[in-house]
Amino acid sequence: MSSFSPTQENYHDLAQALAKFTSLTQIKTLCYGFNGILLKNNLVFLNDSAIQSNLANEDLTSFALFPISWGNQLWGLMLCDANSVSQKRLELARTYLTDVLHQTFPQADVPIQVWEPLKPNQIKQLNYFNSLMFPHNGPSESLATDDLATTMINGQPISSDDAYQSIKLAVAYIRQHVQQSLSLHEVAEAAYLSPSYLSRLFKKYLHVSFVEYVNNQKIALAQERLALTFIPINQISTQLGFAQTSYFTKIFKRKTHLTPSEFRQHNHAIQKVYTIPRDLDWQATDSVYDVTRAYFKHRGITYRSDTDDGTTYVTQIGDLTDSAGTRGWVFTVDGQQLLQSVDEVRVQDKSVVQWVYMNYAH
Known part of the structure; x- marks a missing residue:
């Protein structure tokens, strides 16, 4: 010793x-x-x-x-x-x-x-052995208590209050690989968790299912590309990891109530899009306005807002400002343009916010 x-x-x-x-x-x-x-x-x-x-x-x-x-x-x-x-x-x-x-x-x-590096199957076996030693971490365990613990990261146990870090790791992986097909099993492996455990962490921390969260991120990127580029729809589908354009169209319409071609036709006058993916620091009581301000402040992006009859409007982001009611900023949440004021929409179960600068005349 x-x-x-x-x-x-x-x-x-x-x-x-x-x-x-x-x-x-x-x-x-x-x-x-x-x-x-x-x-x-x-x-x-x-x-x-x-x-x-x-x-x-x-x-x-x-x-x-x-x-x-x-x-x-x-x-x-x-x-x-x-x-x-x-x-x-x-x-x-x-x-x-x-x-x-x-x-x-x-x-x-x-x-x-x-020593020589651990092989992927060895890391998996360490995770498996951990689940045998600590069966309360396995798929059958309820998340009713705050003791979400002990999972594994690189073969080492992490404590109960680190479940937050595990879901953060999973979200980071999704952001880095959103332009490819993503399965729950793949992301769980990347976060060194079991698929069922990760699924429950999504429900606990993001208040949506894994599939919904991933699809919301993909559809937000699709909206951006449909509005700002001339890339063919089938290519956009492939770029975002969809095996079939028909399935992409189905998901897109379910989220936005428009087909990709209809969306492109209705939104060809869009000049700029800011996409704000869900951050784990978002609080249940935060509004779209709260997370928008935090996002732009963190990135040093200029923004201004105004209030009229109790309704809050964002009037400037970057160099683009509202112009005599003909051009301006609107926001969408999970692919939907909402009628409420930006400070009235809560983000507890939301996955992505987008700010869109468009010409109202079109």
């Missing part, structure tokens, strides 16, 4: 070495220690929420996971982005990273080793 305990200075040195490795090889590399430390982008993260946020923002499905042993103990993981990286380069990376650890922790009195 090792008597040496790494210092904060050691961790900063390791973070610096990994940042240098990333710069030299163009292989993005992170390190996660099972003592609750994440090294990323030349920084050391000790706070649980900061660690979860930084991991949730990564597409971890593209990373190779190298276990790290410290003496006879499993100490942590090296995570290397393996996208377009050959097995030979990964093996060289493993050797180099082992040397980096030795150089960073020269006082260590036990062997430190970076």
Whole structure:
């Protein structure tokens, strides 16, 4: 058993070495220690929420996971982005990273080793074994309590209050891959959850089913492309991961009450579209106006609003403003243009908001 305990200075040195490795090889590399430390982008993260946020923002499905042993103990993981990286380069990376650890922790009195990366089926087996050890996490468990826990991420259990981070990981994956066919099973794998568990997390946190959430995102993108481009409808369908144009048309009409061709005909005068996908930080009491302001403020986009007879209007977004009642901004929610004021529509069970600048004369 090792008597040496790494210092904060050691961790900063390791973070610096990994940042240098990333710069030299163009292989993005992170390190996660099972003592609750994440090294990323030349920084050391000790706070649980900061660690979860930084991991949730990564597409971890593209990373190779190298276990790290410290003496006879499993100490942590090296995570290397393996996208377009050959097995030979990964093996060289493993050797180099082992040397980096030795150089960073020269006082260590036990062997430190970076092992071969876990295979996808091994990660799945770890998740499966976790479900056997903690059966309350399995498909049969109700989400009636707040104890949603313990699922697995990269083979490591995460605590009950981290279910939020798991659904955040799933939502991030959907956003990154929305232009392809997406199944519940695929997204569950990406978030290291069982499909049934992820399905219930969608209901709990987003108040819609997985399928509804994904289709709302796809239809919002379809509306944008139908209005702003001349791309043929069958190509838009393919671009968004629909196997058949007829099915795309069916979903589109169910959401918007128009066929794609009718939508294009009615909305050819649209000049600009802002699409705001559901953020997990949206509160049940938030209105479309609340989430719109937060979205534009975060991105530094100018917006203005006005109130007339108790009704709130957005009069400017970016450089485009209302013009004498002939042009202006309207909003849609999940593909539908609503009649209520923007500050009256609640977003609790909504998936996507769009702001559209159009010529009213058409």
